[in-house]
Amino acid sequence: MERNSPKISVIVPVYNVEPYLERCFGSIAAQTYPNMEVILVDDASTDGSGKICDGWVARDKRFQCVHLLSNRGVSAARNQGVSRAAGAFAVFIDADDYVEPCLLEALYRNWRETGADICVCGNEGMGLEESPAAVYSRTEAVQCLAQRTSFLWTVWGKIYPMELVKETPFIEEALCCEDLLFFYQLLKRVERISCIPCRLYHYTYRTGSLINSGVNEKRCTVLSVLDNICTEAPSWLSPEAVSCFRLLALETGVRLAMQAVEGGTDGPLWEYLKLFQNHSRRHFSWRALSFCRKRKTIAAVLTLRTHAALFWAAGTVYCWVKRLRSGAE
Numbered sequence: 001m002e003r004n005s006p007k008i009s010v011i012v013p014v015y016n017v018e019p020y021l022e023r024c025f026g027s028i029a030a031q032t033y034p035n036m037e038v039i040l041v042d043d044a045s046t047d048g049s050g051k052i053c054d055g056w057v058a059r060d061k062r063f064q065c066v067h068l069l070s071n072r073g074v075s076a077a078r079n080q081g082v083s084r085a086a087g088a089f090a091v092f093i094d095a096d097d098y099v100e101p102c103l104l105e106a107l108y109r110n111w112r113e114t115g116a117d118i119c120v121c122g123n124e125g126m127g128l129e130e131s132p133a134a135v136y137s138r139t140e141a142v143q144c145l146a147q148r149t150s151f152l153w154t155v156w157g158k159i160y161p162m163e164l165v166k167e168t169p170f171i172e173e174a175l176c177c178e179d180l181l182f183f184y185q186l187l188k189r190v191e192r193i194s195c196i197p198c199r200l201y202h203y204t205y206r207t208g209s210l211i212n213s214g215v216n217e218k219r220c221t222v223l224s225v226l227d228n229i230c231t232e233a234p235s236w237l238s239p240e241a242v243s244c245f246r247l248l249a250l251e252t253g254v255r256l257a258m259q260a261v262e263g264g265t266d267g268p269l270w271e272y273l274k275l276f277q278n279h280s281r282r283h284f285s286w287r288a289l290s291f292c293r294k295r296k297t298i299a300a301v302l303t304l305r306t307h308a309a310l311f312w313a314a315g316t317v318y319c320w321v322k323r324l325r326s327g328a329e
Contacts, residue, residue, distance in 0.1 A: 008036045008104050009087030009162065012095050013077035014053060015043040020096040020204065021052045028093065029060055033104035039084055040065040041077040049095075075170035075178045078155070082165055090165045092155045093201075100200040107159035107196075116194035118186065120151040120158045125203030128152060133196050139241040141193045145183075146244035146251070146291055150195045153183040157201040164189055177222040184229055188236065215259050216266040222252060223279050230283055239287075246288035253279040254300045261315035273308040280305045 010028055014021070028038055040053045042065060053065040066080055078092060089108065093099060103121065111119040114135050122130060131150040144150040151157070155178075168185045170178050226249040233242045257276040265272045284305055292298050304311040 005033065005035045005108065006088035007086060008033060008089045008091055008108065008159070009081075009085035010036055010038045010091050010093060010104070011041070011078060011081035011085065012038065012093050013041050013043060013074045013081070014045060014049050014095040015071065015074070015077070016045045016047045016049060017096045018045075018047045018049045018052060020098075021049060023098050024093065024095050025052075025056050025063070027098040027101070029056075029062070030101045031099075031104045032101050033108060036062060036104060037085070037087060038063045039081040041081045042067045043073070043077045044068050044071040073172060075172045075174060078170050079172065082162075082169070085162060085165075088162055090160045090162050091158070094156055094203075096204045097156065098202050098204075100198075100202075103200045104159075106198060106200060110194055110196050111159055114192075114194040116192040117164070117190035118158055118160055119194045119196070121195075121201055122197045122199040123152075123154075123157050123201040123203055124199045125205060126152060126154075130197050130199075131195065133194075135192050135194045138187055138191060138193075139238050139244075141187070142237070142241040142244045143291065144195075146247040147293055150197075151193075153180045155179045155182055160186070174221070174225070176218055176220075177225045180222070180225055180229075214263045214265065215256055215272060220256065220272075220275065222256075223249075223275070226252060227279075227282070243285065243288040244291055246283045246285055247291050249283040250280055250288060250301045251292070251297060253283075254297065254304055257304055257311060258300070258315055258318075261312055262319045269312075270308070273304075273312060277304055277308040277311070 012024070012028070040056070040063060042050045042053050044067070050067055056063045057065050066084065068077065068080065082090065091104060091107065107119050107121060116135050122128065128151070129149045134150070136144060136150070145153055164186060167189065168182060171181050174181055226245070230242070230245050230249055233245050253276045257273055260269055260272045260276070280301060284301070289298060289301060300311070303314055
């Protein structure tokens with residue numbers, strides 16, 4: 001690729017992930033794209049992450065690092081990175097993940113060839129269905145989110161024009177699902193999203209991370225996020241896209257409910273199940289459910305909506321059978 005290619009700013013928020021940093025930074029340093037800057041934002045780590053960041057700044061002139069004085073959260077860290085970015089495009093990478101050497105080159109080439117507003121690559125580790133390369137309209141993109149096909153709402157694994165990112169800062173008050181809020185706001189400003197199926201981004205399943213730490217009050221803030229989206233979306237999105245967001249709300253409620261049954265909660269399980277049941281009833285519609293392609297999910301939504309105790313019983317049996325099969329293997 002030409003040396004005069006536009007600069008891409010790679011923004012990496014870092015917080016207490018020392019064991020993963022060498023792999024992550026090494027995969028970024030190995031990029032085949034010729035013009036990039038890497039902005040590391042150390043969110044007041046208490047382990048050796050900050051020193052590792054400084055070490056990479058010393059050895060690779062493309063790297064720079066800002067150390068926040070107090071822990072402010074991933075949204076604030078990303079905003080700090082964006083404020084310092086000098087590139088024409090932004091790519092976000094989480095510090096415990098790693099990427100293929102051709103990530104930036106492939107994303108930029110796809111953006112240039114398709115004329116889409118945002119370009120997305122496939123990922124490994126999130127159980128996403130693989131789909132052929134395509135360019136999606138706004139409504140089709142929302143359907144992909146709801147059906148977990150082609151791409152997710154995660155901020156990583158995508159390339160954005162920097163102007164879009166600077167106009168859509170991350171909401172620092174959001175305790176969870178800041179990615180979803182960011183992507184939802186971006187949808188108001190874009191028309192087309194391109195997707196390449198190549199799995200160029202590797203997600204790391206890490207015990208102890210927020211998404212893998214059981215059901216708690218912080219994780220449940222996603223319900224409020226989806227409530228607000230489903231309330232506002234009809235004012236500017238097509239009825240089909242709104243139904244897809246409602247399906248996303250239903251599927252999220254069921255997933256949290258199942259995780260509560262299987263892995264426990266930080267409070268009374270029954271109160272959480274009632275919360276998820278009310279959420280399902282609030283967003284239920286047959287039109288939304290018609291977009292769901294998995295019978296198991298449809299059955300779970302209908303069961304939770306009907307009776308929380310019935311969902312608990314079915315979920316308990318499912319977990320029991322799952323453990324038996326796991327033990328047999």
